[in-house]
Amino acid sequence: MTGDREKRMAMDEQLVLDGNAAGGLLAAAYGADVTSWRGRCVHCGTISVVATLRVYVGGPGTVLRCPVCAGVVIRIAETPTGLRLDERGMAELGPGR
């Protein structure tokens, strides 16, 4: 049991990408390349560059998590009618410094 779970978690780790990898999808959702933008994780307060978020693909949609606390900051779902963006986990997202 635990062996399977560990194996699955190790496999999940292999599937992690950087926020940079989701740049194309994010550009389609935001209308601009936001990979070098910064935002604040609402769960732990960490300010991160979008390119350094952790990206999980393959589930229903693409999930971007905070690299520090692993909280979900941005979620993008591809629906038949277009992209649905949920960025409630990310505050003050912008080009900034």
Added chain:
Amino acid sequence: MARPLDWQLATVAAVRDETPTVRSFTLRLPDWAGHRPGQHVDLRLTAEDGYSVERSYSIASEPERGPDVDITVERIPDGEVSPFLHDVVVVGDRLEVRGPIGGYFVWEPPLGGPLLLVAGGSGVVPLMAMLRHRARAMPRPPTTLLYSSRGPDEIIYRDELEALSGAADGPGVAHTLTRRQPPGWTGYARRIDEPMLAEVLEPLGSETRAYACGPTALVETVANGLVRLGLPPERIRTERFGPTGT
């Protein structure tokens, strides 16, 4: 001018074998604003029934070659997209492309150095764009590429790397061959670990900027190792390719 979010139809202008399992494709883009070394494109394949898949591929060529861009693709035997590119796509075909993408995993001369580039397998691709650009630009900070491959036949851009490293102000190139070494091999012969990183980092010094790219597990090892060796996390930029090649 196409924005990075718009799909456009690129024409395959050339196909070239790099290794027995890696092939480069020159894409001619009708509407290209230029790219920065380290950026990637997204490629979309759509079947007749409307089913479509997207994958990211780093740009291998230097910006000076625009509006042509090269991508270099490793064939993953049980993969969906890379075998199609290898087995089906020929010169003259058209491919849907979006890009250039990514404003963070990039290096240009004003960013400076010294530079430590660390690659596993096809992770060398965006780092090659940086090296090719560096060779045609100024200034040229001290640079070392640490490059992990399984065996000698799997080293992508082998001859070009040798030529680059032999040039005046050329980069240092350190290979590690993890599974098969030719007779008389004097390079590293194990997976990248912290002592290896320490050896290549030491001559470059504590102001080094690092770029690590390749299979997710390798990038994880490199990023953690460099932090333990004292590089500040904000000077380590990573590009994880996912599970491929592990």
